[in-house]
Amino acid sequence: MGNIVGIDLGTTNSVAAFKFADVEVVTADDNQAPDRKLTRSVVATTPNGIIVGETAYNQLKADPENTIISIKRLIGRGFSDPVVQAQLARLHYKITQSIEGTDNSLSVWLGGKEYAPEDISAEILKKVVQNAQLYQSQKGQKSTIDRAVITVPAYFSDKQRYSTQAAAKRAGLSEPELLPEPTAAAISYGFKPNADDVKTILVYDFGGGTFDSALITAAGTQFIESGKAGDLWLGGDDIDDRIIELVKQQVAAEEDLEDIDGLIAQMPHYQKVRFLGDLKMAVEKAKIDLSSSLSAKIIPATPLLDxxxxxxxxxxxxTRAQFEAMILPLVERTISICQEAIKYSDYPADAIDTILMVGGSSQIPIVQERVKAAFGADKVVVHPRPMYAVAEGAAIVAAGLTEKVGTVSRDYFIELADRSHYKIIQQGDILPVSNSYTFKTEADGQSLIHFKFFNTDLVNQQNEKIGEMWLALDRPYP
Ligand SMILES: Nc1ncnc2c1ncn2[C@@H]1O[C@H](COP(=O)(O)OP(=O)(O)OP(=O)(O)O)[C@@H](O)[C@H]1O
Ligand SMILES: [Mg+2]
Known part of the structure; x- marks a missing residue:
């Protein structure tokens, strides 16, 4: 037994696993029932200090302003990012520009105190490691866990990766190693050290906050990601939001309310946040029920006020039919993102051996049906442990049983005088990458070059500036 653990640091749930003789997912008494393997990625304050996990989640109803959910959606982002601005209305805790820090950094507030998203993720990691430590010691292993392989969405930007590493260090984990989530899922499914046949696996990971898709070629101990695409804002949270809209419409129609959003907005602050927190919990429960039942009831404990x-x-x-009609556009979007990943990989779609479905939202029947319709029912496999697959893969990597073949996560561009984006590094290239290009200077006598570097997120059609540099030349050039 080692002192290095695999961790899936998820938007909604975090999971830890070890590779002993077999892969074992950590169970802990204070994790979610029934099997106690999931730690809710929720952090809250109480008069006695910070709490993490299921007890923090239960506080969402009573005190949503002091309960931080979905921090993974904010980590490595700036307050002015349009995607962050769009989330302000649905997250009930306070999010502001950081008082100190760069122009485009953000803070979340808990118990009247300002925290960086890294601090919140660090609290989640500390809790997960503490539970893993206890689990390990119950197995008779005394060594201290001080290292981890932590998974991140394949589509995370450099800043998001860096911030996740910073969180791990704040949690006391030295040299944290990051692993793309789809690769981890493929490893958990396809890890056969002696296999010499090459398998092509398209991972379909539909989680709580993120949809991630990647094409992975697997042979023995080697897993190489060749194409990837994702949407960091497409997950179970978005499905919940759609159900909340449906509930509001239905209540408005039944009670003849002209402006239900206006009514909610004018509720006394304390009752409003409690109502919204309660509604979110009732909706998530109903959604999970709808994966096995044909209808579900949503009865939040706190009423709306007129x-x-x-x-x-x-x-x-x-009803399930209503639910399916409502989420179909989201499901179709996941499929077009998969097609984007396939296009990027340069593999023909029929060369894919398996479509591997993981993540909590992959358990929804219509999601499985549409994926089967799109790729062929015989190729689609729902991972037997869809919510643990990523942590299991991380544990196999943590045990040093796979070869480390890193690939570039996104395309990298520079700006030229006559072209806004010129690609210099291609996603999927095997690291380390070295490329050379020839460019002309812009003016006679030029002795400085201003480089601007970008990542382009093709799925979200956004350009993200990741840095710039002035290069002084040895002499003026013509
Ligand atoms: N049986 C189910 N049917 C439908 N949805 C489910 C079911 N079980 C869990 N979920 C949903 O799955 C989501 C959590 O999935 P998961 O634990 O894979 O996400 P995560 O890893 O935390 O998120 P991400 O990968 O986006 O960071 C939640 O939105 C939850 O409501
Ligand atoms: Mg996940």
Whole structure:
């Protein structure tokens, strides 16, 4: 047994695993029932200090302003990022520009104190490691866990990766190693050290906050990611948001309310945040029920209040048919992202051996149906442990059983005088990369060159500036 652990640091749930004789996922008493393997990625404050996991999640109802959920959606981002601005309305805790720090950094607030997203992720990691430590010691292993392989979405930018590493260091983990989540899932499914046949696996990871897809070629101990695409804002949280809209529409129709959003907005602050926190929990539960039942009830404990402050209790039934019609556009989007990843990999779609479905949202029946319809039912495999697969793969890597073949996660561009984006490094290239190009100077006598570097997120159609550099030349050039 080692002192290095594999960790899936998820938007909604985090999971730790070890590779002993077999891969074992850590169980802990304070994790989620029934099998106690998932630590909710939720951090809250109480008068007695910071709490993490299931107890923090349970505080979402009572005190959503002091309960931080989905921090992974904010890590490595700036306050002014449009995607962050779009989230402000749905996250009930305070998010601001950092008081100190760069122009485009952000802070979250807990118990009246300012925290960087890295601090919050560090609290989650500390809890996960503490549980892993206990689990390991119950197995008779005394060594201290001080290293980890931590998974990140394949599509995370350099800044998001860097911030995740910073969080791991704040949690006391030295030399944290990052591993793309789809690669981890493929390793957990396809790790056969003696296999010499090459398999092509398209990983379909539909989690709580992120959809990630990557094409991975696997042979024995080697896993190489060749094409990837993803959307860091497409997951179970977005499905929940759609159900919340449906509940609001249904209540508005039944109670003849003209402006239900206006009513919610004018509720006393404390009741409003409690109502919204409660609604989110009831909706998530109903969504999970709909994976096995044909209808589910949404009955948040806190009522909506009308103009006069009178309670309007909410009791809405959602059928599976309604639910499926509502989420179909999201499911179709996951499939077009897969096609994007395949296009990038330069593999023909029919060369793919297996479509491997992982992540909590892959358990939704319509999601499985659409993926089977798109890629052929015989090729689609739902991972037997869809919510643990990523942590299991991380544990195999942590045990040093795979070869480390890193690939570039996104295309890299520079800006030229006559072209806004010129690609210098291609995603999927095997690291380390070295390329050479020839360019002309812009003016006679030029002795300085200003380089601007970009990542382009093709799926979200955004350009992200990742840095710049002035290069002084040895002499003026014509
Ligand atoms: N049986 C189920 N049916 C539908 N949705 C489910 C089911 N079980 C869990 N979920 C949803 O899956 C999501 C969590 O999945 P998972 O644990 O894979 O995400 P994560 O790893 O935390 O997120 P990410 O990978 O995006 O960072 C939540 O939105 C949860 O509501
Ligand atoms: Mg995940």
């Amino acid at each position: 103009d006069l402050g009178m309670a309007i209790p909410i009791d809405v039934t959602v």
